[in-house]
Amino acid sequence: MSSATEGRLFARRIVGVETEYGITAVAGDGGRTLSPDEIARYLFRPIVSRYASSNIFTPNGSRLYLDVGSHPEIATAECDSLTQLLNHEQAGDRMVDELAQQAEEALAADGIDGRVYLFKNNVDSVGNSYGCHENYLVGRHLPLRNLGKQLLPFMITRQLICGAGMVGRSGGGFDAGFVVSQRADQVWEGISSATTRARPIINTRDEPHGDSNRFRRMHVIVGDSSMSETTFALKVGSTLLVLEMIEAGVELPDFEMDNPIGHIRDIARDMTGSTPLALKQGGTVTALEVQEATLAAAAVWLEERPDEGTPTAELRRVVDLWTRQLEAIRTQDFSRVDREIDWVIKLNLLNRYRERVGEDWTHPKLAQVDLAYHDIRPGRGLFPLLEARGLVDRWTDDAAIGQALHAAPETTRAHLRGRFIAAAEELGAPVTTDWVHLKVNAPEPRVVELLDPFQPVDERVDHLLAYLEENADAYGRV
Known part of the structure; x- marks a missing residue:
């Protein structure tokens, strides 16, 4: 691959996100609870009626389908900048919520008083997991396994800056308590071609959805679904920067770990970032130190990267939030990020309830608050309510999301x-x-x-x- 083509890839990159939604319905009249399969049939009834399929592409370029386990899923159109991707990811929420509202009308027409709930989270009440997968186009000249090894230290510690947080259950040697990532307990390998059996951090199945002589698609399945726009921007933006640096040949600190997957659950339970990670070359490094060293390299890279694809000005916003979040972890003063980072916002909500119900993390009210945070319905879900009241910060705006709901990206x-x-x-x-x-x-x-x-x-x-x-x-x- 020519250097010009390589430059095009690290400066302008195709990226997309697949979001699986949890689904349930609650009968308002005390009647029977519908199964996820029954609710999904109501949800996709207008789609199947129109297209004779529950797997379609929409005029905004995205794919809408019913995934295994009765999970509605949206795969965004190919995007080539961060905010463009965020707009289309948020448009996906609106698309499936419209279907949920239509499903409620269909239930009422059938004499069923039911409310349909869609949750943008990653674990249900009995421990089943569903994902939020990120897709990044990389050059074919980079072996994916080698690329993955360079990325793994960043990926297993990334949860500190962009986890969704959850009330963790006891088990596996851990007590009940708060964890910063929902997916950390659900992945079992670092790099693998499997998706459901082993759940790796990076999936190596070779599906470029393009010219296989030029492109690879790096499929990341370790990330949490983001309710906060700013958390989403940090999650994807920081990863874009790291990929740019690797493809551009920027020398990054050598944090290759002896057993990377063995640390991911410990990191999720340590909000101080002080989890020691054993290095392959000997010695240890903390999770926070991995993030700080990566951030320092990204800040230098911003001064020389080609201003293409995601504008450098946008990535400066990413680096600013990244810096403030790591400072918050180091000092344990989260006041400068408590409107921007999902797990921090949620922890503050849960702590307020803990003041009322006691310190026990197993109290059922805390689990209810945790789940309600991820309800995507405006006016009902906890995070949408915070957003409507101006209590959390935004990255984009409703007009841009509304446009993305109906129109595909114009640059891809x-x-x-x-x-x-x-x-x-x-x-x-x-x-x-x-x-x-x-x-x-x-x-x-x-x-x-x-x-x-x-x-x-x-x-x-x-x-x-x-x-x-x-x-x-x-x-x-x-």
Whole structure:
């Protein structure tokens, strides 16, 4: 790969997020509780009715589908900047909440007084886990396992800056108490091709969704779902910076660990960041020291990185929040980040309730508060209420999220997919779409393969759209 292509990758990177939502329904009249499978059928009824499938691509370029375990899931369109990705991730919340409100109307029409709840968290009440997966495009010239080894120290300690927090249960040698990450107890390997059996931090399954001679897709499954926009920005923005530095050949501190996965649960239970991590070369380093050294390298990198993709000004905001969060951990004074970091915001809420119900972390009221924090419904969920009252900080705004709900990113391949889907829906044309292919099924099949996720313009797609228009009468457009 040429140095010019490598530069393009570290300066402008395709990134996407997959969010799985927990789902339940509560009967308002004391009637029977619907199973997750039953609720999911109500949730996806309008989708199946319209598309004859529970797995579709939408006009904003994202994928909406029903995942294993009756979890609604949104995979964002390909984005090439941080705020663009955040807007589309937040639009996903709105998309599934609209379906939930429609499901409640359908339940009422069937004589069922039920409220549908969607939770953007990662663990249910009986310990089942579901994920928030991050996808980062990297160059094929970088072996993913080698890249993963460089990333692992950062990834296992990243929970300190962007965990969602939760009331941890006792077990596995740990007492009940607060943990900073929901996913830390759910991953079992550092790097693996498995996803559900072993749950690695980094998944190496080779699915680039693009030109496999040029690209790899790094699939990160250790991160928590973020309710806070600022926490999301720190989670993804810090990772983007580390990937940029690795691809650009920036020398980073050698923190290769003897047993990285063996430390991740300890870190989750130590808000001081002082967990000692055994290094492969001998000696130890603390989780906080890993983050501080990585942050220091990122601050230097900001002064020389090409100002492409995510603007350097945005990444300065990331580094500022990263700096303040590490200072808060070092001093244990979280007052400068208590409107921005999910686990800090949640811990403050839980501590207020603990003052009322006692110090015992096993009190059921605390578990209720924990879960309510992740309810995505405006006016009902705890975090949406905090946001509506101006008690937490934001990174973007409602207008930008609203636009992302209906329009694909204009700077990536998703723009082509969005145009194609919107045209097909307007005409009622039979089409098939995935991340790479756009196919018209009738009157004669025609397909375009899009192997470059950076490319928002393609004359072949223009011809495909013209073909749709030429056959509008055959599709029965009114």
